[in-house]
Amino acid sequence: MSASWPAIRLTVNGETRTVNVPPMKRLLDVLREDLHLTGTKEGCGEGECGSCSVLMNGELVNSCLVPALQAEGATIQTVEGLAVNGELHPLQKAFLARGGAQCGICTPGMLMAAAQLLTVNPHPTLAEIREGLAGNLCRCTGFIRIFESVVEAAASHEDKQAAHAR
Amino acid sequence: MLCHNPFGDSGTRIMTTHATTRIVGDSVPRKEGVDKLLGRARYVDDIEREGMWHGATVRSTIPRGLIQTIAFDRRIDWTEFAVVTADDIPGQNHIQLIVADQPCLADGRVNHCDEAIVLLAHPDKRKVREAVDAVRIEYEPLPPVFTIEESERRNPVVWGADNLLKSFLLEKGNVDSAWAHAAHIVEGEYRTGAQEHLYIENNGVIAEWSEQNGVTVWGSLQCPFYVHKSLLAVFDLPEDKVRVIQTETGGAFGGKEDYPSVLAAHAALLAMKSGHPVKMVYDRIEDLAATTKRHPSRIGHRTALDENGKLLAMDIDLATDGGAYSTLSSTVLSRATLHSTGPYVCPNVRVRSHSWATNTVPYGAFRGFGAPQAIFAIERHMDEIASAIGIDPIELRRRNFLHDGDTTATEQVMREPVIMDRLLDRALAESDYHTRRAQFARDNRASPIKRGIGIAAFYHGSGFTGSGERYLNSLAGVDVTPEGKVRVLVSSTEFGQGTNTVLTQIAAESIGIPYDDVTMAPADTGIVPNSGPTVASRTSMVVGRLIERAGLQLVAILRDAAGLSEHFSREEFFAACERYRAIKGDVVSLCRYEPPPGIFWDDQKYRGEAYPAFAWSVHVAQVAVDTVTYTAEVEEFWAVQEVGRVLNPVLAGGQIEGGVAQGIGYALYEKVLLQNGHMANNQMTNYIMPTAEDVPPIHVFFEQIPFQHGGYGAKGIGELPHDGPAPAILNAIKDATGISFHAIPLLPEDLFAELAKQSPAEETATV
Numbered sequence: 001m002s003a004s005w006p007a008i009r010l011t012v013n014g015e016t017r018t019v020n021v022p023p024m025k026r027l028l029d030v031l032r033e034d035l036h037l038t039g040t041k042e043g044c045g046e047g048e049c050g051s052c053s054v055l056m057n058g059e060l061v062n063s064c065l066v067p068a069l070q071a072e073g074a075t076i077q078t079v080e081g082l083a084v085n086g087e088l089h090p091l092q093k094a095f096l097a098r099g100g101a102q103c104g105i106c107t108p109g110m111l112m113a114a115a116q117l118l119t120v121n122p123h124p125t126l127a128e129i130r131e132g133l134a135g136n137l138c139r140c141t142g143f144i145r146i147f148e149s150v151v152e153a154a155a156s157h158e159d160k161q162a163a164h165a166r
Numbered sequence: 167m168l169c170h171n172p173f174g175d176s177g178t179r180i181m182t183t184h185a186t187t188r189i190v191g192d193s194v195p196r197k198e199g200v201d202k203l204l205g206r207a208r209y210v211d212d213i214e215r216e217g218m219w220h221g222a223t224v225r226s227t228i229p230r231g232l233i234q235t236i237a238f239d240r241r242i243d244w245t246e247f248a249v250v251t252a253d254d255i256p257g258q259n260h261i262q263l264i265v266a267d268q269p270c271l272a273d274g275r276v277n278h279c280d281e282a283i284v285l286l287a288h289p290d291k292r293k294v295r296e297a298v299d300a301v302r303i304e305y306e307p308l309p310p311v312f313t314i315e316e317s318e319r320r321n322p323v324v325w326g327a328d329n330l331l332k333s334f335l336l337e338k339g340n341v342d343s344a345w346a347h348a349a350h351i352v353e354g355e356y357r358t359g360a361q362e363h364l365y366i367e368n369n370g371v372i373a374e375w376s377e378q379n380g381v382t383v384w385g386s387l388q389c390p391f392y393v394h395k396s397l398l399a400v401f402d403l404p405e406d407k408v409r410v411i412q413t414e415t416g417g418a419f420g421g422k423e424d425y426p427s428v429l430a431a432h433a434a435l436l437a438m439k440s441g442h443p444v445k446m447v448y449d450r451i452e453d454l455a456a457t458t459k460r461h462p463s464r465i466g467h468r469t470a471l472d473e474n475g476k477l478l479a480m481d482i483d484l485a486t487d488g489g490a491y492s493t494l495s496s497t498v499l500s501r502a503t504l505h506s507t508g509p510y511v512c513p514n515v516r517v518r519s520h521s522w523a524t525n526t527v528p529y530g531a532f533r534g535f536g537a538p539q540a541i542f543a544i545e546r547h548m549d550e551i552a553s554a555i556g557i558d559p560i561e562l563r564r565r566n567f568l569h570d571g572d573t574t575a576t577e578q579v580m581r582e583p584v585i586m587d588r589l590l591d592r593a594l595a596e597s598d599y600h601t602r603r604a605q606f607a608r609d610n611r612a613s614p615i616k617r618g619i620g621i622a623a624f625y626h627g628s629g630f631t632g633s634g635e636r637y638l639n640s641l642a643g644v645d646v647t648p649e650g651k652v653r654v655l656v657s658s659t660e661f662g663q664g665t666n667t668v669l670t671q672i673a674a675e676s677i678g679i680p681y682d683d684v685t686m687a688p689a690d691t692g693i694v695p696n697s698g699p700t701v702a703s704r705t706s707m708v709v710g711r712l713i714e715r716a717g718l719q720l721v722a723i724l725r726d727a728a729g730l731s732e733h734f735s736r737e738e739f740f741a742a743c744e745r746y747r748a749i750k751g752d753v754v755s756l757c758r759y760e761p762p763p764g765i766f767w768d769d770q771k772y773r774g775e776a777y778p779a780f781a782w783s784v785h786v787a788q789v790a791v792d793t794v795t796y797t798a799e800v801e802e803f804w805a806v807q808e809v810g811r812v813l814n815p816v817l818a819g820g821q822i823e824g825g826v827a828q829g830i831g832y833a834l835y836e837k838v839l840l841q842n843g844h845m846a847n848n849q850m851t852n853y854i855m856p857t858a859e860d861v862p863p864i865h866v867f868f869e870q871i872p873f874q875h876g877g878y879g880a881k882g883i884g885e886l887p888h889d890g891p892a893p894a895i896l897n898a899i900k901d902a903t904g905i906s907f908h909a910i911p912l913l914p915e916d917l918f919a920e921l922a923k924q925s926p927a928e929e930t931a932t933v
Contacts, residue, residue, distance in 0.1 A: 038212035039205020043366040044450040048850035079205035092203040099816040103662025104202030105367040105416025133858040140662045142827030
């Protein structure tokens with residue numbers, strides 16, 4: 001039955017994937033059910049909590065609000081694509097060391113929001129971090145250690161650049 | 167190997183370990199942290215079972231009434247579905263908790279909106295949701311009650327003989343003798359609203375059933391053995407035919423203490439009926455409408471003081487709204503009662519407390535468990551007393567604090583050090599309280615933004631109330647696998663607060679091996695012993711102590727039976743384990759709870775050692791009230807606490823910050839709006855919690871006094887930080903505006919209603 005739906009092609013974490021799904025199926029469900037990438041979570045289903053945040057063509061989106069047809073041809077990055085060859089992304093390292101993750105359910109979305117923030121603004125102020133993460137709800141941490149984690153990741157990025165410059 | 171005495175708690179023990187520990191006290195990384203960060207941790211909705219169906223629930227649309235007919239729309243082919251009603255329950259139709267009054271599925275009558283009546287399962291998740299609307303239920307409505315006051319009038323009676331779910335009377339001295347010679351008598355009434363946990367992962371389970379194996383449930387839950395007990399009764403099965411396995415749990419805060427017993431039974435009934443594994447994961451709308459919330463409360467204080475501001479008598483009338491069934495309301499009421507007098511000495515106390523039934527979803531466990539309500543009332547009331555009798559609120563508290571050797575309202579003697587004065591001094595110093603307060607008083611006159619600063623001082627009892635820990639009789643320990651891993655054997659669960667990390671730290675420390683050599687056994691009732699529920703700020707203190715003892719015991723036994731030397735490397739330890747295994751079999755060390763000496767609680771007289779230990783805290787909140795937009799914002803927050811030994815500073819700090827943020831939400835943002843007993847704002851769009859932009863800087867400070875009967879000196883920590891923010895914030899708003907607010911949540915419309923009454927002259931002066 002699924003073959004009767006038109007094919008939708010998208011690039012997920014660097015791999016080209018084709019799915020045959022109803023065009024209005026949520027990108028969140030395509031990722032979780034069709035591509036078995038369950039790192040992306042559903043928290044509210046209405047774009048409020050940000051747990052399903054992924055990057056679509058470099059933009060942060062709530063994948064529960066994106067119909068599959070809109071993702072045709074798009075490049076998608078999910079939490080599963082953050083670590084490279086088993087090496088944790090600087091944000092993941094910082095979240096681990098600083099206590100940025102507690103129950104972990106908001107963490108994938110939070111990491112994607114933070115990654116996008118650091119891409120467009122490598123040295124955000126605390127106010128910019130607060131604003132950049134305001135669409136992602138965390139009920140465990142009170143956000144404080146998430147902010148610290150982002151600051152640390154930004155600093156480690158700077159250290160790396162300094163090391164390269166030498 | 168079952169521990170008897172050498173490392174028991176019946177004797178006193180000198181704490182020598184804290185200065186020399188290697189792993190305890192260090193911020194080792196979260197045990198399951200890497201899995202969570204990589205997105206590979208498996209929450210229940212991430213799990214599929216072969217041939218799995220999806221379940222859904224048909225719920226009542228009225229708050230109270232008799233079920234007349236259940237009709238199934240003929241346009242749907244119901245043969246594709248499994249359909250379950252109360253008639254399909256093989257055992258008892260109630261959820262085992264404290265009193266067996268809550269049905270698993272409504273049978274003939276409903277007592278609240280969103281009560282489960284019919285269950286459906288189908289292979290297609292979307293189809294089953296659509297089918298819910300095709301089940302029509304007709305009712306004969308009965309008159310409901312929705313408030314404490316309506317329930318108190320007992321007209322109608324909606325629960326038992328008199329609507330009263332539970333009551334307590336706590337008495338010390340003679341309150342009535344104190345009024346005549348009091349210099350001051352101050353009265354006040356305080357109200358708190360319901361609060362939703364808003365864990366980001368909704369409630370969810372997967373259930374399987376077979377004739378041979380009985381029921382197996384995987385789920386997002388706090389207390390595997392609570393669910394186990396409930397399923398035994400619903401299915402009338404022996405203990406070994408029910409197995410409950412916790413999956414990675416995306417937040418709980420008490421919201422997965424009692425409700426999973428309901429949901430697990432529903433999914434398991436569908437699994438039995440369909441012959442397939444059945445997944446039931448609520449969406450946000452259903453979770454908010456159907457699951458438990460924090461109990462609303464109304465607390466009246468009448469207080470007598472002498473001319474020096476010393477407390478003479480406290481007469482407290484405490485009422486909670488329990489919802490339609492008793493669930494945990496009795497124990498929540500007990501904790502509220504035992505926290506209602508605050509951290510103060512008073513010779514004459516009377517607390518009359520009642521929990522009332524109403525026709526709403528049952529209220530349940532939520533971080534603090536009655537204490538946040540009680541502490542909101544007493545700590546707001548202390549500020550009211552201070553202004554009524556003309557004493558500084560800091561000074562009033564200082565004159566009445568409990569100290570070592572004092573007795574509480576239950577006649578419990580404070581045997582451990584009590585350092586409220588030190589905590590208060592530190593909180594005032596760290597927040598620069600006096601300077602800020604004076605500065606705001608000067609600046610406010612010419613500004614539409616009114617700033618203020620307020621405090622709250624409080625304790626939180628660690629562990630189960632009264633005789634609770636004795637009844638739990640927890641068993642926990644460690645074993646060593648043939649693959650060379652030490653496993654912690656507990657039913658205590660991880661849901662973000664750090665159970666995995668802290669318990670493996672303790673095991674590694676007590677055995678003397680690296681942190682990485684210790685892992686958690688799965689929280690599976692088929693594998694681990696019952697170390698009690700993961701609630702009541704008991705895990706680090708009570709279960710942690712059992713693991714500490716079990717680790718020490720394991721080493722002693724290996725020395726005895728397997729030639730382990732006095733000082734050993736990790737290789738020598740695991741070699742000794744293998745020698746032991748060859749001679750005696752499994753390498754296991756279990757320890758059972760032993761109450762600390764001198765702890766006795768009299769259930770009948772409601773008197774004695776209410777808690778084995780208390781954690782203590784002072785909170786300071788700075789607020790800004792915008793008199794143009796009527797918003798109140800917390801600008802900065804300080805939390806100073808004594809929680810015994812801090813086992814992992816990063817995790818402990820995270821507990822405090824997260825609890826404070828939830829407390830800020832409780833005070834200023836989070837309102838459960840009920841219409842006809844149904845939560846009307848059951849979406850994240852209109853139930854508002856603090857976001858990254860709302861949470862202020864939170865400064866956290868620990869004073870450490872190791873508690874000799876807690877795991878490496880730990881006391882409870884998890885609930886404490888939720889107790890103080892609401893009163894500290896409303897006290898700060900009073901400091902800012904001069905207006906005493908007596909109820910939370912305090913929303914902009916509530917601020918508007920009061921601020922608009924203030925003299926317009928002041929406002930025009932600022933234009």
